[in-house]
Amino acid sequence: MLKYQQIAADIEQEIVDKDLQQGDKLPVLDAFMAQFDVSKSTITKALDLLEKKGIVYQVRGSGIFVRRHKRRGYISLLSNQGFKKELDGFQITSEVLALDIRRPTAEAARNLAVNPEESVYYVKRVRYINGQTLCIEESYYNKSVVSYLNNEIVSESIFNYISDALGLNIGFSDLYFNVGKINKKEAELLRLPDASPGLFMEQIFHLTNGQPFDFSKITYNYEQSQFFIQANNYFL
Amino acid sequence: MLKYQQIAADIEQEIVDKDLQQGDKLPVLDAFMAQFDVSKSTITKALDLLEKKGIVYQVRGSGIFVRRHKRRGYISLLSNQGFKKELDGFQITSEVLALDIRRPTAEAARNLAVNPEESVYYVKRVRYINGQTLCIEESYYNKSVVSYLNNEIVSESIFNYISDALGLNIGFSDLYFNVGKINKKEAELLRLPDASPGLFMEQIFHLTNGQPFDFSKITYNYEQSQFFIQANNYFL
DNA sequence: TTATTTAATTGTTACGGTACAATATAAAAT
DNA sequence: ATTTTATATTGTACCGTAACAATTAAATAA
Numbered sequence: 001m002l003k004y005q006q007i008a009a010d011i012e013q014e015i016v017d018k019d020l021q022q023g024d025k026l027p028v029l030d031a032f033m034a035q036f037d038v039s040k041s042t043i044t045k046a047l048d049l050l051e052k053k054g055i056v057y058q059v060r061g062s063g064i065f066v067r068r069h070k071r072r073g074y075i076s077l078l079s080n081q082g083f084k085k086e087l088d089g090f091q092i093t094s095e096v097l098a099l100d101i102r103r104p105t106a107e108a109a110r111n112l113a114v115n116p117e118e119s120v121y122y123v124k125r126v127r128y129i130n131g132q133t134l135c136i137e138e139s140y141y142n143k144s145v146v147s148y149l150n151n152e153i154v155s156e157s158i159f160n161y162i163s164d165a166l167g168l169n170i171g172f173s174d175l176y177f178n179v180g181k182i183n184k185k186e187a188e189l190l191r192l193p194d195a196s197p198g199l200f201m202e203q204i205f206h207l208t209n210g211q212p213f214d215f216s217k218i219t220y221n222y223e224q225s226q227f228f229i230q231a232n233n234y235f236l
Numbered sequence: 237m238l239k240y241q242q243i244a245a246d247i248e249q250e251i252v253d254k255d256l257q258q259g260d261k262l263p264v265l266d267a268f269m270a271q272f273d274v275s276k277s278t279i280t281k282a283l284d285l286l287e288k289k290g291i292v293y294q295v296r297g298s299g300i301f302v303r304r305h306k307r308r309g310y311i312s313l314l315s316n317q318g319f320k321k322e323l324d325g326f327q328i329t330s331e332v333l334a335l336d337i338r339r340p341t342a343e344a345a346r347n348l349a350v351n352p353e354e355s356v357y358y359v360k361r362v363r364y365i366n367g368q369t370l371c372i373e374e375s376y377y378n379k380s381v382v383s384y385l386n387n388e389i390v391s392e393s394i395f396n397y398i399s400d401a402l403g404l405n406i407g408f409s410d411l412y413f414n415v416g417k418i419n420k421k422e423a424e425l426l427r428l429p430d431a432s433p434g435l436f437m438e439q440i441f442h443l444t445n446g447q448p449f450d451f452s453k454i455t456y457n458y459e460q461s462q463f464f465i466q467a468n469n470y471f472l
Numbered sequence: 473t474t475a476t477t478t479a480a481t482t483g484t485t486a487c488g489g490t491a492c493a494a495t496a497t498a499a500a501a502t
Numbered sequence: 503a504t505t506t507t508a509t510a511t512t513g514t515a516c517c518g519t520a521a522c523a524a525t526t527a528a529a530t531a532a
Contacts, residue, residue: 028512029512038487039486041485041488042486044514053470058514059446060494060495062513070410171468172303172467173469174304174465174467176463176464209524210301226412227414228412231315231411238515238516277515277517281515283483295483297483298524300482300483445495
């Protein structure tokens, strides 16, 4: 792990350990320089990382402060790690409805930037949280990136598999969503009345080199869906 | 405007002018250094800014590439400028239903970090896009930041007023949302059937010094609401 | 041709330094 | 007391340098 990453992790851990709240002041730059025995620019880089992650904000002439933590139970749309096994203490489980290799839809081929003739992995899952249905998820994986998948990998975290087993780095994702009424099939899987409200999301994940490898369409149970985003103002 | 901001703006403009697409390669760092006659770290800073904004991504050993533009008609949740007058060519207008000074709700007081006894500005608006209802918006403004508001300011952009007239800098915002069914009142204002799907959003805007100044609750017309987010993977 | 190794390209980390701008604090003036 | 002015604090911009790591391209070997 690089110096600035380690320092960022240490500072973040300290915020948790000391249970610092929104607006609480952290030590000044010079203090961090002394504490970690690195140059000013390395500290600055660590703090910029924490700022991007929404952990702190910096005010020139004043100091470095803790930013608001998200409310409990909300899904952060910027963490970009797919689903984890847990969310604020709630267990997340998943049931695999389909796992096969097939021709992508035109839409999937476009978003994965693959030839429509070239077959891809297709996975359909239902996820549960706290005993309730959370969402239905249909994912297409670029086979030239994710060359092998099985039931075990899919029911665990695919993202961990890609990072750890394949040694690939997930870089960024684009996310589109809108709201509508779910259809009969979706209603059945989500155990909701037909035409209930639903959140429809499309997400395209890319490696750090820009290659898209995962195109997912997710339909959320509106009763279980609470989301969180932190935005920064990067105006020019 | 600072050097690195100007350079970022220039590069962004060039991407637009040359109509560069996802994956297209930009000149290398050394070329930018020569073009703008600045040091490497200034170019890096400009590119990091463009990366945060989701305009480009950088790959070590390979180059700097254009990132996907959002699809047309989607509202970007990270731009953080409130509503503009226009979205992808569609006119956005707004009708002011209420504008007064009152005691904040407990919720508003908490989110604005003001004393519940201390009165705040309250604004209720309906926004329209392309002749359709877009959303209902109830906003609370901290009076110690936004000391004066009138009908004209409110029906134009409050954010421009805060930036330009008051000389304040908007720093970051926290955004929460969930999906549900709209009630009778909301249905009427949005010109939708009762119990239609709706997206319910809460957003808290902060100045660069961390002070919250705007707490807004927005109910979106599900037929007009398409959203876009770009996420980056800042893992430690 | 295909695979492997080597070299060149290209962005990233980390250092050091100087000057500066925004804020906060202390001192002085009203 | 209140406002104004000076001073100290604190993060930001920009420069330059060196070494490094990931990728790509070229050269070599199988």
